[in-house]
Amino acid sequence: QLQLQESGPGLVKPSETLSLTCSVSGGSVNSSGFFWGWLRQPPGKGLDFIGTMHYSGAGYYNPSYESRITVSVDASRNQFSLKLTSVTVADTAVYFCARRSAAGGELDVWGQGTSVTVSS
Amino acid sequence: QSALTQPASVSGSPGQSITISCTGTSGDIGNYNYVSWYQQYPGKAPKLLIYEVTKRPSGVSNRFSGSKSGNTASLAISGLQPEDEADYYCSSYRTTSILEVFGTGTTVIVL
Numbered sequence: 295q296l297q298l299q300e301s302g303p304g305l306v307k308p309s310e311t312l313s314l315t316c317s318v319s320g321g322s323v324n325s326s327g328f329f330w331g332w333l334r335q336p337p338g339k340g341l342d343f344i345g346t347m348h349y350s351g352a353g354y355y356n357p358s359y360e361s362r363i364t365v366s367v368d369a370s371r372n373q374f375s376l377k378l379t380s381v382t383v384a385d386t387a388v389y390f391c392a393r394r395s396a397a398g399g400e401l402d403v404w405g406q407g408t409s410v411t412v413s414s
Numbered sequence: 415q416s417a418l419t420q421p422a423s424v425s426g427s428p429g430q431s432i433t434i435s436c437t438g439t440s441g442d443i444g445n446y447n448y449v450s451w452y453q454q455y456p457g458k459a460p461k462l463l464i465y466e467v468t469k470r471p472s473g474v475s476n477r478f479s480g481s482k483s484g485n486t487a488s489l490a491i492s493g494l495q496p497e498d499e500a501d502y503y504c505s506s507y508r509t510t511s512i513l514e515v516f517g518t519g520t521t522v523i524v525l
Contacts, residue, residue: 354512398450
């Protein structure tokens with residue numbers, strides 16, 4: 295059974311870069327039928343799709359973040375990552391990694407989420 | 415990018431049926447059958463309930479069903495149970511963003 299697990303710092307200073315990793319177990323990031331993505335949920339708010347990447351290098355980013363984000367897939371480690379630069383307090387949220395179907399776009403497997411606070 | 419519109423809350427008594435609406439535009443729900451629904455308990459990750467408008471993943475109760483008419487998608491929950499009390503989000507592919515966009519979220523309250 296595929297499982298995803300986020301890891302990374304829980305506290306980041308303003309203007310710094312947030313780096314998160316999602317480790318994949320019970321399956322491979324080299325699956326052609328899936329993308330690997332990052333979403334976030336600010337406290338008390340809804341879900342927001344940040345970006346998604348296929349192991350082949352094809353990817354899509356939310357235009358709201360596009361200049362600040364990089365999503366990458368590391369097949370050798372069976373994991374994928376998110377980098378978000380120049381963070382502000384508005385980037386405080388729970389960040390989720392998820393598997394996205396290439397066919398229908400549904401997010402069928404999710405990590406448990408990791409809370410990130412941006413504060414000096 | 416603007417979110418899809420959902421009612422803030424929907425309530426019902428145990429055993430009743432309820433419906434949650436999700437309104438978009440011709441640029442998303444109206445022209446694509448890529449609507450999904452997710453259930454989220456407080457402090458937990460969302461769980462996929464419905465995909466491609468009407469399909470249920472293995473293991474999801476058949477009390478949950480999806481449909482679409484025009485620019486509005488709907489999630490129906492029949493035989494409402496206390497454990498259905500959670501937040502529900504719709505999502506849809508949108509032409510202008512390529513990525514899926516989410517609804518504003520609906521809290522289901524079991525009276």
